[in-house]
Amino acid sequence: MSAHVVIVGAQPVGLCTALALAKAGIEVTVIDPADDDTSSCQYVHSWCVLPELARLGVLADARAAGAAESQVRIHLADTGENIDFDLDVLRDDVEFPFNLHLGEDGLSSVLIKHLSEYRHTRLVRAERIASITQDQRGVVVDIDSRVGRQTFRGDWLVGADGTRSAVRRLLGVGFRGFTWRERSVTALVRGDLGAAGCHATTFYLGNHHGDDRTSALLQRSGPGEWVCAYSEPIVRPEESIGTRVDNTIRRVSENIPVTTLGWRTARMHRRTADTYRVGRVLLAGAAAHVTTRITGHSSITGFFDAFRLAEALQAVIHDAADTTVLDNYAESRRRVFIDDAAPLSTGRKLLLSDDPRHLGDELDRYRSASLSRSEQRELLLAGGEPAGIPTVFSRR
Template identity: 30%
Template sequence: MDVLIVGAGPAGLTLGIDLARRGVDALVVERAEGLFPGSRGKGIQPRTQEVFDDLGVLDAIRAAGGPYPVRMVWQDGERVGEQPMFEPVEADEGTPYTDPLMVAQWRTQEVLHARLEELGGKVAFGREATDLEQDADGVTVRFADGTTARARYVVAADGGRSAVRRAVGVGMTGETVDPNPFLVADVRVTGLDREYWHAFPGSDGCFVALCPLAGTADFQLAARLPQGTEPDLTLDGIRKLVAAFTHLDTDDVTELRWASGFQPRAALADRFRVGRVFLAGDAAHVHSPAGGQGLNTSVQDAYNLGWKLGAVLRGAAPETLLDTYEEERRANAAAMLGLSTGVHRGEVRRGKATVQLGLGYRESSLSVESRTAPAGVRAGDRAPDGTVDGVRLFDAFRGPHWTVLGAAVTGLRSLPAPPSYGPGVYLVRPDGYVGWAGETTQGLREYAARTGALVAP
């Protein structure tokens, strides 16, 4: 096969979808017997909504969740005030999605899995990768049951304790974000309305919060516990925790559906590529859950890598194109780790800083800006939405192809550039970023040839 993806989380499923629509022979393998059952990464940021729009799953994602509620703060059994969760971000023609969506992670993964199967892709469950060997032509992966699989490339999307990352000898550098342990759980609760995200602050910065999970009958419980406490993940332990911090009784917690305890930390893999093996998602970066950056950064890892693997595998671009995955995504992940930590510590507000619409690749070797005095959108920037000649740009971008704005180029989909972009000619990458910008088309074909843009996906 061409690509073996280890891990059926958000990164692995997204990559599987992107490769399937490119006709790449890929397989996703997952250690567990089924998809992840919990709500953990529940925030879908606006930039990820744009990715999901392109991948054909945004309507299903919207149907699976809903908007974030306002936070209601409680003290001694009384409501003492409301707090908006996010600073507002104003929508315009270029940024149609500005509000995060709340979708339980298990529902996001169900949607992605269904789309993967619709495109002819597959997840093989119960396949635990334990080790691998790579040579000049490919990678042989060994599984816990003694079987092996061979692929030209392997992508580790198997989480923060990645077996594949360990197998290729890549370390992670990081720090503890908070000295206190945390607990997160999906529960059924009576006695609370579902209009608010209910917060119950305690002493010494500890708290319990109960958030109604849009699209489900559950609440997500999140708790910061006293230092030295061992999270009790049993139904009895959750009930005692809720009764200790809130006005609810133990019996008001009627069901425990999933629970996890963790120590918030931030860590970044020392490398994102070792030969024919790539790291993506939590295998490459581990975030505090604050600010909703981890799942979104993982999805965008896959979105960056997919078109590059596709171009190299079909012989449209040199193998060196794959080096730009680490160049672009490791720097991006480092920035998102800093942001997540800042939100966790109360140094950064949720809002414009966390929606990920301002992320780009201006410093990348793939971003070529040849105009002498560029104004507006520049090479490396996210390509904004807009309308030209009655065509919505996001509709024109949708699919595994490149798009030219501002000139007609044979072999590429071409449209006029909207005035909002500024003067120039723009070549938009398959992942929605401007790869090349010039005053005329001079140099565009040379750039397109080395990146695979002129060969049909």
């Protein structure tokens, strides 16, 4: 093996990075820490990441495990109005004009299966990342595991271990931005929400119930199963979340019988690391940046972090470029998040807003686009990954 890359984080961002490197003949160790941030509950993967998953060789298996869905609806419960979109309008523009509906755990299982086919890879479970040290020759990672302290040495280290990233904290890298005074709630339910008029992805903009406005994002996650995601003020007591989840689901299902299978909550942040590179350590995904979990743009940007970082590391390891491409990765991906992904995500969040002015402006934009195929196409294409600056810009 020409080099060894250690990746902390066994969610899709870390696993995509690992698989791309393994396919290039690079030795990879993936460390799966017990405190990895798995609360994002991402169930839908955008059309714009699917060509890269195809190039990794995993899309066929992922489609077999999940479902391809193209329809998106905005439903206004107050009036019964529906604003509909169909990704099929992108058929002449993109390779896969649909989204992949598959739980994050399901996609991770597919990626791990493919990764296991390479003898020069391994997956290690960790209770805690204890320390990280580096010098000009490489990086040393100490972990605490069930078998005790273990040490791993690599030429490079990738931190893809989520919002609470131990890698980022051990590096002492700041995570600037703000935290909304809201928590996200993601519930998995079983029921026929299609009978309630829901498309595979539905923004349900609900009626007022006392102090509450019931608005949620509904996404089909599998046969007869749906994800219901919404936000609520952080001041509401945690001990009664379960009751509020049941009440919200009852309202958005419009009395279609449903069963709540489980739910998770998380704080909602809009933050980015001060830098995505410190020497031989690089950050990707939610370890590098995070925005509202409900809208998916942070997830899209995380996938492209993985794809671009794998390209850059391959170029460096195979002597096709010098290490400035890693600086380019760090600067380019941070700029894409700040200039594009974060504003797009905040704009989508306004669809679930209680602010009538902001909501009205957003709805008018979507109404206009839905009436014109060209405008609809333009709006949907804008929701994809911004190109940014090419990561690998120089070759020897």
